[in-house]
Amino acid sequence: MKSGRFYVVSAPSGTGKTTVLKRLMKELPDVTFSVSYTTRPSRQDETEGVDYHFISRDEFQAMNQKGVFAEWTEVHGNYYATSRVSLERYLSQGGEIILDIDTRGVEQIQQKYPHGVYIFILPPRHADLRDRLTRRGSESQEMIDLRLQNASKEIEKMDRYDYVVVNKKIDETVEQIRSIIIAERCKRDRVLRSLGGGGER
Amino acid sequence: MKSGRFYVVSAPSGTGKTTVLKRLMKELPDVTFSVSYTTRPSRQDETEGVDYHFISRDEFQAMNQKGVFAEWTEVHGNYYATSRVSLERYLSQGGEIILDIDTRGVEQIQQKYPHGVYIFILPPRHADLRDRLTRRGSESQEMIDLRLQNASKEIEKMDRYDYVVVNKKIDETVEQIRSIIIAERCKRDRVLRSLGGGGER
Numbered sequence: 001m002k003s004g005r006f007y008v009v010s011a012p013s014g015t016g017k018t019t020v021l022k023r024l025m026k027e028l029p030d031v032t033f034s035v036s037y038t039t040r041p042s043r044q045d046e047t048e049g050v051d052y053h054f055i056s057r058d059e060f061q062a063m064n065q066k067g068v069f070a071e072w073t074e075v076h077g078n079y080y081a082t083s084r085v086s087l088e089r090y091l092s093q094g095g096e097i098i099l100d101i102d103t104r105g106v107e108q109i110q111q112k113y114p115h116g117v118y119i120f121i122l123p124p125r126h127a128d129l130r131d132r133l134t135r136r137g138s139e140s141q142e143m144i145d146l147r148l149q150n151a152s153k154e155i156e157k158m159d160r161y162d163y164v165v166v167n168k169k170i171d172e173t174v175e176q177i178r179s180i181i182i183a184e185r186c187k188r189d190r191v192l193r194s195l196g197g198g199g200e201r
Numbered sequence: 202m203k204s205g206r207f208y209v210v211s212a213p214s215g216t217g218k219t220t221v222l223k224r225l226m227k228e229l230p231d232v233t234f235s236v237s238y239t240t241r242p243s244r245q246d247e248t249e250g251v252d253y254h255f256i257s258r259d260e261f262q263a264m265n266q267k268g269v270f271a272e273w274t275e276v277h278g279n280y281y282a283t284s285r286v287s288l289e290r291y292l293s294q295g296g297e298i299i300l301d302i303d304t305r306g307v308e309q310i311q312q313k314y315p316h317g318v319y320i321f322i323l324p325p326r327h328a329d330l331r332d333r334l335t336r337r338g339s340e341s342q343e344m345i346d347l348r349l350q351n352a353s354k355e356i357e358k359m360d361r362y363d364y365v366v367v368n369k370k371i372d373e374t375v376e377q378i379r380s381i382i383i384a385e386r387c388k389r390d391r392v393l394r395s396l397g398g399g400g401e402r
Contacts, residue, residue: 119387120389122392155393158389158393161389162388162389163384163387163388163389163392164387164388164389164392164393165387165392166392166396175383176383176384176386176387178380179379179380179381179383179384179387180380180383180384180387182376182377182380182381182384183364183377183380183381183383183384183385184384185377186320186364186365186366186377186380186381187363187364187365188321188359188362188363188364188365191323191364191365191366191367192356192359192365195367
């Protein structure tokens with residue numbers, strides 16, 4: 001059986017993830033971008049079936065009860081979900097798929113589908129962990145503890161990811177994610193399998 | 202202490218490895234290319250200290266006895282070796298180094314230095330493992346066995362490598378190796394360490 005590969009891209013809101021993904025879509029015409037389901041209202045510049053599949057809360061509940069989703073999360077009162085059927089169809093066709101999934105959805109995906117590649121985009125304003133860990137001065141012990149705690153929470157989230165890309169310049173971020181995908185295609189077992197000489201080890 | 206990263210590139214002779222490495226050198230000006238020592242005579246287009254450090258067999262033996270080399274191999278009666286001192290100096294400076302090493306030298310490097318990234322360039326004429334494994338017809342059982350044996354020897358060699366790049370078109374090969382280096386820089390632990398928020402796990 002053919003076996004495709006999926007890449008999960010996650011990012012805190014305000015990271016510029018949507019812009020990055022749209023650029024990647026143009027540069028990687030042979031990669032499929034999974035279209036999520038959402039109960040949030042569509043914005044004016046969004047197209048049904050391209051940006052999202054827009055559904056009602058009732059539709060979401062009914063679909064979820066039928067086990068249609070590979071993962072789902074609630075963000076600010078709206079549901080977001082990935083279709084299990086279309087993910088599995090693409091994988092069985094041997095294709096490559098990019099999934100745009102919240103950090104909380106990642107755990108569900110990792111339990112059900114091994115061998116995914118997980119990429120975390122970090123906004124540059126978050127990329128000051130060193131500052132927050134080492135800056136000292138007139139601050140209270142509580143402030144220092146809070147900073148340490150917040151930084152370690154962010155790192156913990158990233159534990160589920162293989163790659164971390166700091167989105168300083170959009171061109172660089174797009175090139176880095178593109179490079180990750182090209183490099184993953186060159187992983188030994190993947191190449192040997194495609195040559196018919198070896199299996200996944 | 203700073204800790205650099207090294208990439209090992211190996212290839213059977215006639216793969217076009219030298220051309221690939223020269224192109225990479227231009228495209229990756231911030232990466233150092235390790236200059237090997239060799240006892241083979243220099244060719245007309247080769248420059249001492251750029252292509253190789255050319256030394257005599259006596260010099261090689263004396264240096265080897267002093268433990269100067271990180272790895273060495275004999276190929277067609279000539280010795281090739283990598284300087285331990287310069288490798289360790291580059292690594293301690295936090296730099297990135299590309300080493301051009303024979304498959305037999307790789308074992309020595311892996312025993313001494315963990316965390317290297319190993320890339321095997323496969324000539325397209327070798328990339329027909331599937332053919333050799335599945336082609337059947339009027340051939341004798343011995344021929345089939347020989348083919349299977351040769352193919353599995355080649356795969357065994359690749360066991361020590363993280364990535365396999367099939368050198369079909371030089372532009373693609375250069376882009377793939379460049380992508381591998383960019384992707385390795387985005388590995389989670391490496392990024393978190395550079396942000397000061399986490400260690401190698």
